[in-house]
Amino acid sequence: MARLPRLVVPHQPHHVIQRGNDRQAIFRDDEDYRAFLKWLREAARQFKVALHAYVLMPNHVHLLVSPADAAGLGKMMQWIGRYYVPYFNHKYQRVGTLWQGRYRTSVIDSERYFMTCSRYIECNPARAGLVVDPARYPWSSYMHHIGVVADPYITEHPLYWSLGNTPFEREAAYKALVEQALTSEEVQALQDAADTGWALGSAQFKAGLERQVQRRVQPGKRGRPRKVVAPDAPGASGEENN
Numbered sequence: 001m002a003r004l005p006r007l008v009v010p011h012q013p014h015h016v017i018q019r020g021n022d023r024q025a026i027f028r029d030d031e032d033y034r035a036f037l038k039w040l041r042e043a044a045r046q047f048k049v050a051l052h053a054y055v056l057m058p059n060h061v062h063l064l065v066s067p068a069d070a071a072g073l074g075k076m077m078q079w080i081g082r083y084y085v086p087y088f089n090h091k092y093q094r095v096g097t098l099w100q101g102r103y104r105t106s107v108i109d110s111e112r113y114f115m116t117c118s119r120y121i122e123c124n125p126a127r128a129g130l131v132v133d134p135a136r137y138p139w140s141s142y143m144h145h146i147g148v149v150a151d152p153y154i155t156e157h158p159l160y161w162s163l164g165n166t167p168f169e170r171e172a173a174y175k176a177l178v179e180q181a182l183t184s185e186e187v188q189a190l191q192d193a194a195d196t197g198w199a200l201g202s203a204q205f206k207a208g209l210e211r212q213v214q215r216r217v218q219p220g221k222r223g224r225p226r227k228v229v230a231p232d233a234p235g236a237s238g239e240e241n242n
Contacts, residue, residue, distance in 0.1 A: 013107070044153065051065055051141075073105065084098075105197065107201075118157075
């Protein structure tokens with residue numbers, strides 16, 4: 001069965017994962033992180049993709065973004081690779097691909113999963129044991145959201161703004177949210193959705209999304225479709241004819 005095209009919905013948040021090939025490091029020193037961030041920010045601006053949250057891990061990247069159109073996200077990721085991969089290969093005298101296939105993405109139900117996804121992304125270094133406090137990790141958007149370092153390239157989502165009437169209230173409320181650990185079910189749901197490419201959200205959200213994009217956004221039910229028997233067909237009453 002042919003693979004469905006990647007689902008990208010304008011103005012809707014997307015959780016994006018780009019992994020290193022064979023889990024190899026894609027960042028080896030601070031200069032690499034800075035170079036990737038420079039091209040990420042430039043590409044987001046150029047292709048009109050709102051960057052809400054991010055984390056650069058040693059061998060993979062998580063982004064939470066909202067593209068302005070259906071083509072912008074793909075163009076952004078392609079543009080970053082066009083600059084970052086030659087930079088990395090030249091610096092470390094290597095050849096070949098850096099990425100593990102195509103980037104993965106999942107459309108996110110804002111009301112139900114946006115803040116969860118943002119917390120998931122920014123807490124990734126702590127879950128991986130790289131730091132105890134996500135504020136100690138320099139390569140994420142977390143310090144922007146708690147007011148430590150302002151990042152002019154971050155587009156704050158309306159749900160973040162709803163956390164308080166002042167920057168201090170929003171930053172404190174977000175910090176308190178992050179201090180509430182995600183459940184294993186929440187973590188698994190976010191990982192599975194991004195890896196499979198299916199939308200993540202309520203049944204109502206998925207149904208509305210399918211009407212909007214005119215395609216499946218969730219896996220179909222397993223097994224063969226149930227056979228429908230006409231009311232006047234033999235045996236339709238449930239009794240067998242001998």
